[in-house]
Amino acid sequence: MATVFSQYAWLVPAFPLAAFAILTALGRSLSRTGAWIATVASLASFVYSVMIAAERLAKNAEDYIGGFAWLRAGSVNLTAGYEVTNLTALMLVVVTLVALLVNLYSLGYMKDDERISTFFSYVALFTASMLGLVLADNLMILYVCWELVGVCSFLLIGFWYRKPEARAAAKKAFIVTRIGDLGLLIAILLLFWYMPGHALDFASLHNVFYAQSGIISTSITTLIALLIFLGAVGKSGQFPLHVWLPDAMEGPTPISALIHAATMVAAGVFLVVRTFDIFAAAPAALDTVAVVGAFTAIFAATIGLAQNDIKRILAYSTVSQLGYMMLAVGAGSTTSAMFHLFTHAFFKALLFLGAGSVIHAVHTQDIREMGGLGSRMKITAWTFGIGALALSGIPPFSGFWSKDAVLTAALDDNPWLFAVGVVAAFLTALYMARLFFLVFAGKPRGDAGAHARAKESPAVMTAPLIVLAALAVVAGFVQTPFSGWLGSWLTGGAEEEHASGLAIVASVAASLLGLYLGWLIYSKGAVRRDAVSSRFPRLVRLAERKYYIDELYDALFVKSLRGLGKALSAFDDVVVDGAVRLAGRSALALGRLNTRLQNGQIQTYGLAALVAAVVLVLAIAGRRFW
């Protein structure tokens, strides 16, 4: 089948980019209309992505690479191009779909915000750059989009810049991810240096690292892979750079759903999958990915268990699930990583949008002040429940299939990783049960008046919830242990059927146990809530305070850097600025003196000339005596 639609794949990011340009150019005069322009643009992108994906569903669809020469310096050619493969087509659909739904949802959520058109223009720019990142055919373009995405994230986290927390969170996100970005940049430079012909496109990377491995030594390959992984760690919020993601929840909730749950944070996983050939050539790096992923999965889950802010719980859950994806990549199964990314995008966006709906209704984010909302907000409660079940990995919801795929991959790789994954699955189910029962079940706590006023959100907000809930139910069936359709489509290989009875039983058992325990504690009250915290107060406190990671970083890096900054600033003030001021002042003084001389009287000028002549003569004559 011809690649009719794929040829014009650049249109997909072009629509939101055009929307961004229009919104920026016309700005405030549009207000409400601007939001619709952005939504229509994202709809166009989505429709076109679906057409591309439909085209690619045909058997043996050929990858399409297009683009133009961007830079030519000596023997080096840089192209700016796009590449349509099954992997990118899948990502296109996921990103545009979530972006479309978030746009729709924001029409309701951001209705009363006076900077609504600014908000939508940022979202459009984000969508465009994320799509560009997905489509990029070489690392250079990917890096440009990668940074653009980071900028949009910064802008949107700090969207309510009047809140000091939002400003701090935006800065934190930007700076922390920058550490990772630097790693990625160094990796790209190393690749540029070592690759034959300085090629940076993915096709050449595949050739060098997969087909003719051995051109680049293993140690360099490992270094490059680790640096790329550092970039992914920053963007995807893996330990130890996870600290920015929970703070990023200061941004508007639709943004948390779009950027910090479904798309941008998945960019790290996508990057590792895209450059998987490099990782495959460096087993040590691959093991690192798996271990960091597994550790992050369980580490973030324990923190999520002790948080009280509805969005923060979901944020730690995101960190934990991204850890799962990394674990899958590290275990060598890019398919299950992409599969989990795919399903996670839907149910996590659903959960965030549901959380936004709740916040919209009760105007608080503290789950201790909620409760009993299930009867007032039926649609939100049902869809949120579906999302929670999907996240917990209960069959037949999508999360079950993808989590099972990840765990099967982990079991093949290393039983310890599998064990960690199962424990993380148990914790996931437990904190989701806690969240769900505290928010929607039981009696209202906190401000009674606010609860009485709480009502279901408008249709423009609930419709995306319903669509996402439907997807969260069915998205898992593209890849089940009985038919590896997604895997064979993505990798082009034969259908693999990785049925592992142990993985299925263990993950379902862990999830059900977690849910049951959560129900016992938080709904039925059969187990006292403080049963654990009274016995191990230290431990709970540790998780509540996020293992003091923030404080540790503050003491280790922030304080010392700030001290260094102060010293440097003092040096700048006194020495550098002092020298500049001295030069300026002396010139000024000389000028003043000359103004005095410049009095228009010929005699003064004559005197000056005479003095100068005498000095000259003395100087010339005096040279003899030196």
Place this chain on the structure above:
Amino acid sequence: MLGSYLTLAAVLFCIGLYGVLVKRNAIIVLLSIELMLNAVNLNLIAFSKYGVVPSLTGQVFSLFTMTVAAAEAAVGIAVLIALYRNRATVNVDEYDELRR
């Protein structure tokens, strides 16, 4: 012999220079300029008589210089009269047109 003529010329020149730089009256300034010119004439003549290569040319030159000096003095006086008509003063301190 040459030394004493040169010394005399230098003394004359310095007196003229002093007058140019210090005197308030524009007429005196002009006179002082003449004094400096004459110091130069004296030098020319002294060199033409007692120099390394004595020649009559130097004395001829001094005649030319005197002629030019006369012309210069005439122009100077003319400028001065024009200035006086404008500003009604011959005080050099008040001539600060160059500042404009």
